[in-house]
Amino acid sequence: MVAETQKRPPQVEMAEEKNNAAVKSSNRTSLLLLGGVTAIVIVALALGLGLGLGLKHHRHDGAATTNPKTSSAPSPGPTAPSSASESVQSWRRSTLEYDLDMNWDINASPTIRLFNFTISEIQAAPDGILRPLLVINGQFPGPLVRVNRGDRVLVNVTNQLSNGTALHWHGLYQNGTNWMDGTVGVTQCPIPPGTSFLYNFTVESQYGTYWYHSHYSSQYTDGIVGPLIVHAPEEATTRESYDFDQVILLQDWYHDLSAALMPGYLASGNENTEPVPDNGLIQGTNYFNCSLYANDSGYTCQENSTRAVFAVTQGKRYRLRLINTGAFTEFDFSIDNHTLSVVEADSTLVQPVAVTRLPIHVAQRYSVIVYTNQTSTNYWMRAQMITDCFSDDNPVLNPDVQALITYTNTTSEPTDSVDWSTALDLVCKDLSPSMLTPAVVEIAPSPNNAFRIDVSFQIGAYALDRAYINSTTWTAAKDPTLNQAVAGLKADNSTFNALGLSSAFDKASQFxxxxxxxxxxxxxxxxxxxxxxxxxxxxxxxxxxxxxxxDFDWNSYARLNTTNPMRRDTLTIDAYGWTLIRFRADNPGLWALHCHISWHMEAGLLMQFQGRTDLMSHWTIPSDVLALCST
Known part of the structure; x- marks a missing residue:
């Protein structure tokens, strides 16, 4: 049934008047834990799909004699014979942990799930290039957080970095616990070095595939990422369609710390030329051809570089929960000779749709079901970077990031594996929303209010190229906006209750x-x-x-489809494009809306919604959250 549409749109409010600056299109809870608490970490030991062996490669003879950062790279040498890794470095997290035990009780009564995270910096080489790596509990990627809807989640984070940190639980509503959202400058101050903080929240009203990551500057780019899976009884029907359940992390990778790259990106006159990745990782690992760097490049390339290997059984069905945990890159994901059936997007179960390539942008999640109906041999899994969206070239980059699917539990490189003939995307865009139909029908309600924002990059003082939402370029507030709002509401400051663009905050940096x-x-x-x-x-x-x-045609506003349109929490706004989204502003607190490209967010591409001040006015922010700002 089609819901009745409005004959007239609501008042459309420009959240802020456009400024007169020339717009340039650029190239782009209070619970204290005692020490010694043992974390509950779910390690799946099911036999099906999992990272078992690694494809090991050795350095080729004849190192490059030029600096590949500034000149063309030499042709790579012949591929060395692959062999199983004899050992796995202690800092590599066993991704058997990402192989989800199908015996998990999705009907279990709510319980408390407790995790201890210690965040630190080590020297490691996910793709063979030794560099500083930010890790959780000494390993990369981060540990699996697996819970049921209704569970209370306790994550005690100890910060052993030299800088602050914070964790955001990407996709979780945090209804009633806004201060646990983990967004520095919005919902909390960073966790200071040498201290601990307890994230304490209950997962309610949602289930599916999520992830967590640092939300302090560009820090997650350097390793602080991990999967978060929420189960619920409503999954039962979908579970009948697969035999194994596997999380797979995809990410772009840089051979330098993001903090070292950021000043150059934000430098005067750079005009939004984002750093181009040096490699990509699947399940936290990949092969890099050491000969692409000259001996005097300053990089140390180890000879134990590996690709991920996934062992499968013929005639089985595998659910792959794909998460793009990268900083910049959209991937086209595919598996040679295997069709993908998409069944989830950003934690929304959808009616199955078959594809051969699946575009997945930064921070998005998809679940696909793969039927292993091929012969007993090996095939490439591919996460191919859409390089046309980069603003520059990187001659050391191989954009075809690969892992091995093996029917024979071997690490022999494929001989008959052929990439799909369908063309790779030349632009960064999502799988069309028209292809995705939510399995649980929801009618989009009629709107009460509408706002428009303009996203741009503008050259300002000192020729600095900053990102703007209307005329505001975001920087993290030293006193988080949530803290300001709750204090202002308690003081009966009426500016915190006004509808529309808030005048209670510094509009130069907080939209x-x-x-x-x-x-x-x-x-x-x-x-x-x-x-x-x-x-x-x-x-x-x-x-x-x-x-x-x-331009959006407001004359079409009353004719918008409200019958079960696609629901997500992360979407791609096309170049020179627009998207109209609708949401219930029913969640109290301060909530960020931002571009998830880490370079762009640091350049200022973030705004916030303040919701339900009628409820916020009764809040008291927990003392341990407030204490983060006084350390």
Missing amino acids: VISIPEYQVVDLLINSLDEGAHPFHLHGHQFWIMASGTG
Whole structure:
């Protein structure tokens, strides 16, 4: 049944008047834990799909004699015979942990799940290039957080870094625990070095594939990432369609710390030329051809570089939960000779749709079911970077990131594995929302309010190229906006209760739209930039109502499809494009909406929604959260 649409759109409010600056299109809870608590870590030991062996490669003869950062790379030498890794470095997390035990009780009563995370820096080589690596409990990638809906989750984070840190639970609503969202400058101050902080929240009203990552500067780019899986009884029907359940992390990778690359990116006159990755990783590992770096490059390349290997059994069905934990790159994911059946996008179960290539942008999640119906041999799994979206070239980069699917439990490189003939994407864009139909039907309600924001890069003082939402370029507030709002509401400061663009915050650095009471909100995100942007909304899912290029036709507003449109929490805004999203502003607190490309967020591409001040006015922020700002 089609819900009745409004004959007239609601008042469309420009959240802020456009400024007169020339817009340039650029190239782009208070619970204390005693020491010694043992973390509950779920290690899946099921026999099916899992990282068992590694494809080992050795350095080729004849190192490059030029600096590949500034000149063309030599042709790589012949591929060395592959062999099983004799040992796995202690800092590599066993991805058997990412092989989800199918005996997990999705009907179990709610319980407490306790984890201890110690975040530190080590020297390691995920792809063979030795560099500083940020790890959790001494290993990379991060540990699996696996829970049921209704569970209370306790994560005690000890920061052994020299800088602050914080963890964001990507996709979780945090309803009633906004201060546990982990967004530095918005919901908390960073966890200081040498201290611990307890994240304490209950997962309610949602289930599916999520992940967690640092939300302090560009820190997650350097390793602080991990999967978060939430189960619920409603999964039972979907579970009948697969025999094994596996999490797979995809990410781009840099051979330098993001903190070292960031100043150059933000430097005067750079004009938004983002750092181009040096490699990509699947399950935290990949092969790198050491000969691409000259002996005097300053990089140390180890000779134990590996690709991930996934052993499968013929005639079985595998659910692959794909998570793009990268900083910049959209991938086209595929498996040679195997069709993918998409069944989930950003924790929304969808009616199955068959594809051969699946675009997955930064921070997005998809589940695909793969039927292992091929002969007993080996095939390539591919996460191919869409390099046309890069603003520059990197001659050491091999954009075809590979892992091995083996029917024979061997590490022999494929001989008959052929990439799909369908063309790779030349632009960064999502799988069309029209292809995805949520399995659980929801009618998009009629909106009460609508806002438009313009996304751009502008050259400002000192020729600095900054990202803007209307005329605001975000920087993290020293006093988080949540702390400011709760204090202001308690002081009866009426500016914190006003509808629309909030005047309670510094508009030069904090763009906040306030929705004081429950409303359904439409947001038109309009991009004036020639690069694509994966936008993530904290604390909510949204309906994708419409998208296109040019100007949105408000005459079509009343004819929008409200019958079960696709729901996500992360979507790509096309170059020079727009997308209209709709969400229920029913979650109290301060919630970030930002581009998930880490370079762009640090350049200022973040805004916030302040929701339900009628409820926030009764809040008291836990003392341990407030204490983070006084250390």
